[in-house]
Amino acid sequence: MSIESASVSLISLGCSKNEVDSEEMLGILHKDGFVVDHTSSPATVAGGTRVVIINTCSFIESARQESMDTIRAALQRKRAGEIDKVIVTGCLPQRYRDDLAAELPDVDAFMGTGTTHSISSVVLDALANRPPAVKADLKPHHQWLNVPSRVRKGSPWSAYLKISEGCDHACTFCSIPSFRGKHVSKPEEMVLAEARMLAEQGAVELNLIAQDSTQYGHDLYGEFRLAHLLKALSTVDGIQWIRLFYCYPSRVNDRIIDALANTPKVLPYIDMPLQHADDAVLRRMRRPMSGEAYLALVDRIRKASPQAAIRTTFIVGFPGETDDEFENLLSFTKQARFDRVGAFTYSVEEGTPSANLPGRVAHEVQIERRNRLMETQQGISLERNQLWVGTEMDALVEGRAPRDFTMAVARTFRDAPEVDGQVYVRTCMARPGTFVKVRITEARPYDLIASPVNAADMRLAMKLNLATMS
Ligand code: SF4
Numbered sequence: 001m002s003i004e005s006a007s008v009s010l011i012s013l014g015c016s017k018n019e020v021d022s023e024e025m026l027g028i029l030h031k032d033g034f035v036v037d038h039t040s041s042p043a044t045v046a047g048g049t050r051v052v053i054i055n056t057c058s059f060i061e062s063a064r065q066e067s068m069d070t071i072r073a074a075l076q077r078k079r080a081g082e083i084d085k086v087i088v089t090g091c092l093p094q095r096y097r098d099d100l101a102a103e104l105p106d107v108d109a110f111m112g113t114g115t116t117h118s119i120s121s122v123v124l125d126a127l128a129n130r131p132p133a134v135k136a137d138l139k140p141h142h143q144w145l146n147v148p149s150r151v152r153k154g155s156p157w158s159a160y161l162k163i164s165e166g167c168d169h170a171c172t173f174c175s176i177p178s179f180r181g182k183h184v185s186k187p188e189e190m191v192l193a194e195a196r197m198l199a200e201q202g203a204v205e206l207n208l209i210a211q212d213s214t215q216y217g218h219d220l221y222g223e224f225r226l227a228h229l230l231k232a233l234s235t236v237d238g239i240q241w242i243r244l245f246y247c248y249p250s251r252v253n254d255r256i257i258d259a260l261a262n263t264p265k266v267l268p269y270i271d272m273p274l275q276h277a278d279d280a281v282l283r284r285m286r287r288p289m290s291g292e293a294y295l296a297l298v299d300r301i302r303k304a305s306p307q308a309a310i311r312t313t314f315i316v317g318f319p320g321e322t323d324d325e326f327e328n329l330l331s332f333t334k335q336a337r338f339d340r341v342g343a344f345t346y347s348v349e350e351g352t353p354s355a356n357l358p359g360r361v362a363h364e365v366q367i368e369r370r371n372r373l374m375e376t377q378q379g380i381s382l383e384r385n386q387l388w389v390g391t392e393m394d395a396l397v398e399g400r401a402p403r404d405f406t407m408a409v410a411r412t413f414r415d416a417p418e419v420d421g422q423v424y425v426r427t428c429m430a431r432p433g434t435f436v437k438v439r440i441t442e443a444r445p446y447d448l449i450a451s452p453v454n455a456a457d458m459r460l461a462m463k464l465n466l467a468t469m470s
Helices: 016-031 061-079 091-103 116-127 176-180 188-200 226-233 254-262 279-285 291-304 323-336 363-386 455-469
Strands: 007-012 035-039 051-056 085-090 109-111 133-135 158-162 205-209 241-244 266-271 309-316 340-345 392-401 404-411 423-425 435-443 448-452
Touching: 007 016, 016 035, 016 051, 016 085, 016 116, 016 158, 016 205, 051 061, 051 091, 051 116, 061 085, 061 091, 085 091, 085 116, 091 109, 091 176, 109 116, 158 188, 188 226, 205 226, 226 241, 226 254, 226 266, 254 266, 254 291, 279 323, 291 309, 291 323, 309 323, 309 363, 323 363, 340 363, 363 435, 392 423, 404 435, 423 435
Parallel strands: 007 035, 007 051, 051 085, 085 109, 109 133, 158 205, 205 241, 241 266, 266 309, 309 340, 423 448
Antiparallel strands: 392 404, 392 435, 404 423, 435 448
């Protein structure tokens, strides 16, 4: 077998942004003649695979631990002679460069976050036994691929689309800017070309991601151009849903709010991590605005788009968070009535300003606060879900319910993939990746129950399918 046709398996860890990098790397390798696939862990790497790439995450301690465990498991398979080469890419080598190379001498090459375009030469060097490469510039400057190229991992009908990389903010708890670098927008024509390619590969839903999607365009065009980009994307044939993630609250302007409310295909859905809502904690986090200003923003979004689904995330147990400050967050959550909330306990990140702040909150207190916040939100999520009972909605079918073959699992515009709830559609045999019109019959805290509006057709489809299977 020639080196160029060697088989390469990739394990992608961490967030959706890493997943896009992983798909791009496999896309490049595939174009260069390698046989490629995604796999979930070293244990599932297929026999005969010559190279395993682990695209790592180093966001918080638990993610680093998972990355290190995965690398060590892959090195074990290498020592057993089942794999020729192990290559480590992504945030971990970007952040820990030389330390990592010293700690893991059996790894054949390391590659940081700004150099994914050179993956083929890194793999070729490793296969040719050239000395271990460490490609991780201290300050990564992201280079976008000239030609969109991705080997997709998840469902073909729903794709992440990265519109920028890096972040210019300085939240005191966050290490991301130190290893992902400054904000770099992907030129609009490249975003559109990638959207067209994803549509040709079968995507009907685009999920726009970045560290801060609201900063899109400023470095390239001298103005914030997210609203403009949303409108341009809505012209791409085949795409039916465009969903927006990672909005920085102070940059959610009227143009974005208007685009969410009035642009065809752009869903009235917004993910806007607020992190906290007590003013003193926000100052310590070096985050903008205030709890009151956040409430006004939520109000503006709902006035423009009354059905809008708003998702946010909070960190509880930030250094110095007092009982009163936490109670302020709780009462803010009750007032804002978000559709979805994710809550995380504060994690100390070395090198960040908050690591040196006094007043560490005990782990048990952090857990107790997170549980209280999520219990409070559970009731609110249920109420928000109940508003949809009796209405008709479009739902994108994802698959079948595990214990009931006649029930489809789907998502409406309110449900982002992987992080939000689902809709269970009774007596529905529609194919995954297709849209069905459903009537919501029941609400639960996270999920909805529905029936197809065209029930007669669905029952017929079910009978036909069952007859074909018997
Ligand atoms: S905006 Fe997000 S990525 Fe940027 S520093 Fe703050 S938390 Fe980190």
